[in-house]
Amino acid sequence: MTDQGMRTVTVLGSTGSIGCSTVDLLMSAAPGAYRVRALVGGRNVRLLAEQALALSAERAVINDEGLLPELRELLAGTRIACAAGRGAVVEAAAIPADWTMAAITGAAGLEPTLASIRNGGALALANKEALVCAGDVMLRAVEAAGATLLPVDSEHNAIFQSLAGAPISEVEKIVLTASGGPFRTASLETMRAAPPEVALKHPTWTMGAKITIDSATMANKGLEVIEAARLFGLDERRIDVLVHPQSAVHGLVQFRDGSLLAQLGAADMRVPIANTLAWPERMETNAPRLDLATMGRLDFEPPDEVRFPALRLARQALRAGHAAPTIFSAANEIAVEAFLDRRVGFLGIAEVIEAAMDQLGAPVADTLDAVLHWDAEARRVARDRIDVSGRASGASQGETLVHA
Numbered sequence: 001m002t003d004q005g006m007r008t009v010t011v012l013g014s015t016g017s018i019g020c021s022t023v024d025l026l027m028s029a030a031p032g033a034y035r036v037r038a039l040v041g042g043r044n045v046r047l048l049a050e051q052a053l054a055l056s057a058e059r060a061v062i063n064d065e066g067l068l069p070e071l072r073e074l075l076a077g078t079r080i081a082c083a084a085g086r087g088a089v090v091e092a093a094a095i096p097a098d099w100t101m102a103a104i105t106g107a108a109g110l111e112p113t114l115a116s117i118r119n120g121g122a123l124a125l126a127n128k129e130a131l132v133c134a135g136d137v138m139l140r141a142v143e144a145a146g147a148t149l150l151p152v153d154s155e156h157n158a159i160f161q162s163l164a165g166a167p168i169s170e171v172e173k174i175v176l177t178a179s180g181g182p183f184r185t186a187s188l189e190t191m192r193a194a195p196p197e198v199a200l201k202h203p204t205w206t207m208g209a210k211i212t213i214d215s216a217t218m219a220n221k222g223l224e225v226i227e228a229a230r231l232f233g234l235d236e237r238r239i240d241v242l243v244h245p246q247s248a249v250h251g252l253v254q255f256r257d258g259s260l261l262a263q264l265g266a267a268d269m270r271v272p273i274a275n276t277l278a279w280p281e282r283m284e285t286n287a288p289r290l291d292l293a294t295m296g297r298l299d300f301e302p303p304d305e306v307r308f309p310a311l312r313l314a315r316q317a318l319r320a321g322h323a324a325p326t327i328f329s330a331a332n333e334i335a336v337e338a339f340l341d342r343r344v345g346f347l348g349i350a351e352v353i354e355a356a357m358d359q360l361g362a363p364v365a366d367t368l369d370a371v372l373h374w375d376a377e378a379r380r381v382a383r384d385r386i387d388v389s390g391r392a393s394g395a396s397q398g399e400t401l402v403h404a
Contacts, residue, residue, distance in 0.1 A: 007099055009026065009100065010116070019101065021273055027055065036056065059080065092112075100123050103127060105211075128153065131227045131230040156224065170256055172254045178218060182203060192345060222314020236318045244299065249264050266287055323362060323374040324357065
């Protein structure tokens with residue numbers, strides 16, 4: 001904290017869904033509570049400029065170097081420093097801040113997240129890949145820097161809140177909940193034929209395209225199982241998943257005395273973000289309040305790993321260790337891109353992941369360079385699998401493939 005008690009913050013990925021919710025909370029916070037050191041965006045230069053002006057940010061960084069002239073024009077006459085490009089993103093992440101939101105998705109977020117950790121402040125982690133792909137590297141850096149990891153994912157934040165500081169030795173197991181997505185009750189035949197526009201219709205959450213498809217395949221829940229194992233130091237067998245279509249209960253902790261504690265809240269990411277932004281205190285938000293009387297019922301059921309094999313593959317990757325989770329995550333990214341581009345069918349997403357995992361195995365990856373190498377290899381193998389399948393099927397460009 002600064003001498004005046006003002007918390008300095010940086011938002012990596014400010015123009016994405018999580019970033020926008022974070023900016024919304026910062027704008028509604030008490031005057032003088034936060035000072036924004038840097039905002040980092042991807043390609044939405046106008047939104048980045050609007051955010052920087054609204055929050056009087058010290059620095060605005062756009063990942064796309066070609067957009068730097070426009071950013072400078074939009075912020076002309078202000079004291080806001082402008083920068084662009086990969087190097088500038090990492091430099092912004094390295095600026096000392098009390099609290100940093102790490103919301104740059106995919107492997108692109110690994111280096112900036114690591115740079116933020118080295119500051120030794122609080123890191124609000126919304127980038128699953130940081131712990132999924134580079135868990136050992138990130139956790140070593142956290143320990144070395146004395147940094148604090150604060151989980152932003154609604155499920156992990158629910159576990160964090162339910163633990164309430166209790167030692168993990170008191171925990172029998174944790175339970176992550178999943179909405180089940182748009183295909184919770186769908187047949188394999190329906191899922192096989194589903195186009196992107198149907199898979200993108202999430203029943204309870206409003207999210208970006210990639211994470212929405214991950215929710216539909218339950219790859220997202222698989223990534224969360226891996227992340228939970230890293231965050232809380234738990235064996236895979238002590239992490240359960242329950243499908244809960246109302247999305248009111250976000251996570252539960254089963255203690256060894258038989259007590260089961262849960263965190264509930266509206267399906268609004270501002271709630272877990274606010275929990276980390278104000279931690280160890282709480283802040284007021286304008287997120288909707290959960291009305292249990294109106295909801296009337298809470299349903300739970302086990303996940304179906306036959307219709308949703310991505311969850312099984314994620315557990316397999318976690319058990320294998322080393323670079324296996326990296327390969328799972330990277331292959332999934334490529335497969336989801338192909339599905340959204342109609343180059344692979346919905347069920348083909350898991351087929352692509354499994355093919356990459358089978359081909360590459362679980363090689364050692366104990367440095368960031370090694371992680372990035374196997375991430376690139378998994379992407380190459382996934383693309384090759386999609387290209388070969390496309391040629392074998394005789395599909396023309398833009399034509400939906402039933403399988404991978």
